[in-house]
Amino acid sequence: MCGILAVLGCSDDSQAKRVRVLELSRRLRHRGPDWSGLYQHGGSYLSHQRLAIIDPASGDQPLFNEDQAIVVTVNGEIYNHEELRKRLPNHKFRTGSDCDVIAHLYEEYGENFVDMLDGMFSFVLLDTRDNSFIVARDAIGITPLYIGWGLDGSVWISSELKGLNDDCEHFECFPPGHLYSSKSGGLRRWYNPPWFCEAIPSTPYDPLVLRNAFEKAVIKRLMTDTMGGTTPFLLCWPRELTRFEGCTRSCRLSREPSTMNFISRFRMV
Numbered sequence: 025m026c027g028i029l030a031v032l033g034c035s036d037d038s039q040a041k042r043v044r045v046l047e048l049s050r051r052l053r054h055r056g057p058d059w060s061g062l063y064q065h066g067g068s069y070l071s072h073q074r075l076a077i078i079d080p081a082s083g084d085q086p087l088f089n090e091d092q093a094i095v096v097t098v099n100g101e102i103y104n105h106e107e108l109r110k111r112l113p114n115h116k117f118r119t120g121s122d123c124d125v126i127a128h129l130y131e132e133y134g135e136n137f138v139d140m141l142d143g144m145f146s147f148v149l150l151d152t153r154d155n156s157f158i159v160a161r162d163a164i165g166i167t168p169l170y171i172g173w174g175l176d177g178s179v180w181i182s183s184e185l186k187g188l189n190d191d192c193e194h195f196e197c198f199p200p201g202h203l204y205s206s207k208s209g210g211l212r213r214w215y216n217p218p219w220f221c222e223a224i225p226s227t228p229y230d231p232l233v234l235r236n237a238f239e240k241a242v243i244k245r246l247m248t249d250t251m252g253g254t255t256p257f258l259l260c261w262p263r264e265l266t267r268f269e270g271c272t273r274s275c276r277l278s279r280e281p282s283t284m285n286f287i288s289r290f291r292m293v
């Protein structure tokens with residue numbers, strides 16, 4: 025998990041404020057030891073503490089679209105980023121980061137792209153053309169996120185409370201599955217699955233369907249270029265799969281290239 029911290033629409037764009045934001049961002053350093061980044065545009069600041077998972081060589085954040093008008097700081101993983109890149113044929117990506125698609129999707133589809141993302145994420149996106157911004161958190165709140173307000177009307181966002189509680193006059197937990205848009209000035213739910221309704225499902229329970237869904241969920245989370253992100257998961261998945269179907273299934277899965285790389289690296293460690 026990385027650490028993100030952003031201050032948006034602040035009346036103070038001084039060097040002293042920049043230093044303060046850097047100080048606060050360092051409070052999240054334990055979340056990402058591989059890189060620290062800060063982008064400032066007037067009174068808006070986006071910072072990032074990176075635990076590199078995908079494209080460790082060039083995926084440092086904040087990330088930008090082609091003309092650098094749109095900037096984004098992200099905590100999390102976008103599992104379907106390769107598929108999404110294919111839906112953006114006219115866009116040039118500077119990095120191989122899974123999070124690179126976010127600025128480009130916004131450019132192409134506006135604020136309503138969030139439900140195209142399959143992943144666990146929280147992000148802040150600043151559009152420097154009109155200083156508008158959006159903030160979003162994944163469907164069930166796997167990644168942590170807090171929102172606060174400064175006395176000057178600035179909006180503060182942080183992966184942990186310690187990044188904003190000293191500087192905001194009011195703060196709260198950013199609700200999962202929601203999007204904050206500065207244009208509409210409020211929060212709205214972007215995640216609206218059919219099972220949110222009160223109706224009792226009529227489809228009978230099918231263990232095979234459940235098992236397939238579980239396996240798919242495991243496999244997509246194996247996405248990584250480093251050991252950092254999925255190690256705890258790897259430690260538990262073979263046992264879980266064994267419990268489901270015996271060793272045969274684990275062995276078949278482990279012949280898949282990504283799993284093989286993963287396991288050989290795991291053994292080396």
Ligand SMILES: NC(=O)CC[C@H](N)C(=O)O
Nearest residue numbers: 025026075077078099100
């Ligand atoms: N730890 C994270 O949140 C990782 C961010 C991004 N997916 C990366 O690989 O750099």
